[in-house]
Amino acid sequence: MGITRASAARWMLIGTLTTFFTCWTSSPAQGQEGDNAVFGTSAVTSSTAYIDASAFPTGTGGHTDICSIINSIYVNNLIPSGGGVIDARGVALSGSNPCPISPWSGLTSLPPPSTVLLPAGVIVINVQWVIPNGTRIIGDRRDTQIAEDFASTPTDPFMILMGNSTFCPSGCEGIVIQDVTLTQWTTASVLGIGGIDNEYAGQFSYVDHVVVNGMGTGVGVDGVGLKIGSGAANSGPYTNVNYTAGANCTSGAASVSCATAVCVQIQASTRGIHGMTCTASSTATDTTPPPAAVELDADNNSIEDVHFEGFYDGVVVGDSAGAAGNVLINLTGGYGLGPVTNEVHICNGAAVSMSACTTSGSAADLTILGLGIGGGGGSAFNAYAIRDDVTGTIVDESSNASEGTVGIYALGESDSGGHSRFTTGPFTSGATTSQPSPNPSPVWGTGSSAPTGSCPTGAIFSHTAGSTSTTLYVCVSSAWTAITL
């Protein structure tokens, strides 16, 4: 009987332990590596709301860097087929642990749509990132820095490509880059690399809160900050962008041609650029300043709320291709890191010294609203709000510390040897050693008394209290002449 009791007790113990072990190994339920742990109805369970990349091992036997970790998630098909979020914000970063591959290297098929959350810190990349269709990379404010340290210059010399022919066989949609800073690693040996190139991504593809700059060591990106190629039609908007060329663009510094320092190249019709600052280091005596901050060589774009410093031209329109139907709103140029000679330069199929204008460009139907240009910067320097090579016009000279502004300048199309055009001025203009002799800038004035003073030839004036002989005036040879009706 005692044996029987003892045996029963042992079996009860074994059964209890078995139950508990079973319970222990099965609850909390097993989850996929990186799954979020959440409380379920009875125990902690896994959630596939996102995949936490920090749960993947690093070091010996594991992954060595954040890109490889993320890459393994893609390569091993851990993302739900409908799409998912990869949260890499908990991955520790180290400059001594650069990325030898991209997060999307080695993919043999298009991955599901995904959002990748990147951590604060510096991600040093040894190879170019090509972002697949439907993929969004989002940093932690501008504190997520992606630093280029390439071994060689890629065919398309940019740090990040928004799609390519492999990932976008029929074009891409929904590629997003947000809240990151792109720069060069302090020991980078390959210079002249640009920031982002979009040649394939269209609808719902955008860039927001992105900084492209150097790291204060005299080494900057000094490539194109953002290129929107001809295959990126209907992409955008490109918002809240900040580009700073490297300090070695300053006259006297060597090694990098400042001609490559371009803030944005636009070669497609887009949803526009809204909110941007482009700066480069240059001086008023530079003979090779960065030619242009924005090269606009496509139709139907809006560029709004933009500030320039240090480029010869702020926006150059139609420098290497036709550009029509564009709208520029609220642009400012200031002598901060360097002067801006022409805030907007409208090309006319002729090469211009120091400018990006070439013989293959042209511009028409351009509307400009709200320009402000500042000269000076502590030294004598004349800046111009608009240089229009199509009509041979220079609008508003800003000298020294004064600021020149323009309300509206609308360039239409060729008409009987001239061009349709309307502007509210202003009217001060003059030739300098660096600019051609400008044609006058006729405007339409109004007032309740007869006009006085000098005027731009061809301007008209409506006297709102005039009679048949004193209502309409025209400026002839810089003097007002009443038209008798």
Add this chain to the structure above:
Amino acid sequence: MRIARNFVVRWMFCAAIAALLVAMSVAPSRTEAQSAGNKAVYNSSSTCCSASSAYIDASAVTQGTDLCNTLYLILTGNGTNGYAAYPNGGAVIDARGISGLALNCTSGSPWVQGTNLNSSVATILLPAGTVTISKTWIIPEFSRVIGEGPGVTTLATASTFSSSIDSVNAMVELGSTYTSTSCTSGTYCFCGGGTTRPADCVSVGVRDLTLDASNYTGGSLIIGVENEASQELSFVDHVEFNDAPSSAQSNGMLGLKVYTDTAGGSLISANNSGPYSNLIFTAGSNAGVGTQCASITGVAGTRGIHGLSCMASLTTPPAAAITLDGNSTSIEDVYINGFGDGIRVGSVGPAQADVLSNIAGGSSLTNLINIENQTGGSSSCPPGSSAQNVCDLSILHATSAAGTTIDDQVTGASLSNSTDPLVGMYILGEQLGTSTSPIQYSRFSTSPTYPTWGVGNTSPASGSSCNATSANGSLYSNSSSSSTTGTLFVCVSGAWVKAK
């Protein structure tokens, strides 16, 4: 008996093991390095749990006296004060799990407690509900405060709300001009400067919340968001400003103040800040006389205000919804009602090269857009020191429901709702000629009330009427003219006169 004892002992042993196993099954594995507030994720063995520092869950750390104190303790954590060392590069702090009485912040702000301050970089996610604040939240550079949406997350003033260490009476500040020799982060405690960093507060943002000043009973004007120190990539987005006090308030609320001190020689400014987008401002009938949606003053340029509804229901409408006394600023997609002026331009300072687009007014508005005829020494509108504050102002698509659509006091043009409820384009250029009284400006408007350029394929027969009182000097091109019907006409004394 001995058997019975053995049985009990065995079962006690089993119970102990069972308790241990239960504990093991309930408590997550602590084999990974972790700190309170780390989130738990499944590890490489596909079992729960490893710690992830993707964000810090503020609800899981030792709670301070209130939400603000808890956040302050996290931001100042050094590993020895009961809180993990806060990352130098900043972190995301998820405070969405904090609720209840802790949302009544009496201790100060996340970055300032009493006279103690920190400028740690963070993205703070605020919970749904009302967070009562007693002091200004000064947000340091690179940092963001993000709610769960306007009307869902509300920062509400305590009745005794007061300014923080920089004496700016704002609920939230994007950076600050505050300086102290005790600050190790630079000349400007929240924005760097000096030998360590440039004086340039960047990337400061507020998003997805409501700022409510209704409970404030103090006598000062209370500001929703003030920015006089943050520049590039600094923004306010999807923010609602609300001031609906239950009893009469002294001064009311100024929703958004963007300010650059042009006289003080300060190294930092609000230039190039913005955009300020998707904003709603609502003031109730008891709001104070200083009620105002936004003011932009002294800036050399901003990324503009894009998307704003601005409504007040005071018995006596406040003077102006938006005052624009800065340069190179775009204001677009705006609705205004319940004020004297909708947008008042150039009343106290230069306003050059600004663009107003798609501005609509309600039925309780005197002037939708009021262009003031003021002069200032710092204006660079030609011809010089006596220049008007306003020049090169572009207005596209202004729509009024009452009063005056555009009151241009510079040139004396007044486009009333009765004649011009819609104005497609009104561009005020610059002074033309030498006459300053009366002033002569380049100007273009599509309104036929003032000199404009009309076109049609029929002739306005000579003698037919045009606006007699103000459109003198208008032009008309007949696109299907002959030498007899006329091609170009001029409006003179209320009648079209054939010029050619």
